[in-house]
Amino acid sequence: MIDVLYFAWVRERVGLPREQVETSAATVADLVEELKARQERYAAAFADVSALRVAVDQELCAFDTPLAGVREVAFFPPMTGG
Amino acid sequence: MTVRVQQDRFDLGAEVQGFAQGCNTSGAVVNFTGIVRNTPDGDLDRMEIEHYPGMTQSALAEIEAKAVKRWSLKGSLIIHRYGILRPGDMIMMVATAAPHRVDAFESAQYLMDYLKSRAPFWKKEFTTDGHQWVEAKDADEAALTRW
Numbered sequence: 001m002i003d004v005l006y007f008a009w010v011r012e013r014v015g016l017p018r019e020q021v022e023t024s025a026a027t028v029a030d031l032v033e034e035l036k037a038r039q040e041r042y043a044a045a046f047a048d049v050s051a052l053r054v055a056v057d058q059e060l061c062a063f064d065t066p067l068a069g070v071r072e073v074a075f076f077p078p079m080t081g082g
Numbered sequence: 083m084t085v086r087v088q089q090d091r092f093d094l095g096a097e098v099q100g101f102a103q104g105c106n107t108s109g110a111v112v113n114f115t116g117i118v119r120n121t122p123d124g125d126l127d128r129m130e131i132e133h134y135p136g137m138t139q140s141a142l143a144e145i146e147a148k149a150v151k152r153w154s155l156k157g158s159l160i161i162h163r164y165g166i167l168r169p170g171d172m173i174m175m176v177a178t179a180a181p182h183r184v185d186a187f188e189s190a191q192y193l194m195d196y197l198k199s200r201a202p203f204w205k206k207e208f209t210t211d212g213h214q215w216v217e218a219k220d221a222d223e224a225a226l227t228r229w
Contacts, residue, residue: 008132008204009215058137060200074134074202078218081162081201082116082174082194 002031002067006045007076010052013045028054028073029063045075053078083150083158085142087133089165091172098177101159105179108156110186113177114194120169125210131164131173134202138162145196153189155180160193162203195225 005018025031032049035042046052049063055074056065067073086092094115102111120126142160150158157179167173176193180186198218205216 005134007134007202008206055134055137055202058134058140074137076134076202077204077215078223079199079202080205080216080218081203082198 002070003072005074009077010045010075013041015041025067027067028065083146085139085146086161087138088163092161094172094175101177105157108179109181110183111177111179112186112190113175114190115175116173118167118169118171118173121209126169127208129167130206132204133164137202141201149189149192153180153185155189192229198222
């Protein structure tokens with residue numbers, strides 16, 4: 001089980017802020033493909049992954065990051081702090 | 083070295099005063115404050131700032147630690163708000179203290195550059211016409227290459 005979090009417009013498109021996902025995906029990119037196949041709202045949120053960023057266990061990562069042993073994955077648009 | 087992520091307003095004068103007083107081995111204190119900018123038409127009702135609790139504090143602390151090390155800072159302070167803010171409200175501030183001004187200025191710019199695109203905050207603007215997420219600018223990402 002992995003906690004999957006969504007922020008900003010990704011959260012709005014998916015329709016929830018977080019959920020637990022049972023997955024055997026090897027990498028973040030594989031997880032994205034699994035989610036996209038679920039429902040249209042996921043497909044809409046993940047339509048263009050180049051517009052997204054991902055954090056794995058609260059560290060910014062690349063989409064080819066392995067998921068073995070990971071507890072939390074978060075998807076969000078580029079950050080706009082400051 | 084302090085990082086605070088909060089909903090509440092902060093008192094800029096009191097924060098800078100307290101920070102400067104606590105840094106008596108520094109000859110230079112620089113501070114920057116970010117403010118909610120109204121639209122050119124003046125129709126911004128509010129800005130909602132969302133963040134990633136859990137990651138925010140650690141991401142800011144990591145950015146701060148790099149600045150402290152690189153410029154041998156004597157002190158640093160980051161305050162960043164989230165929640166509902168109105169035009170003119172202070173969103174955030176950074177302050178840096180160093181023996182000499184160049185290091186204080188440069189490290190404050192470094193903190194701001196990294197805060198813009200590496201701290202997990204997202205802004206949504208609500209105007210009389212509707213609402214939209216503030217998009218990250220290419221220039222903000224490009225700004226990181228100078229460091």
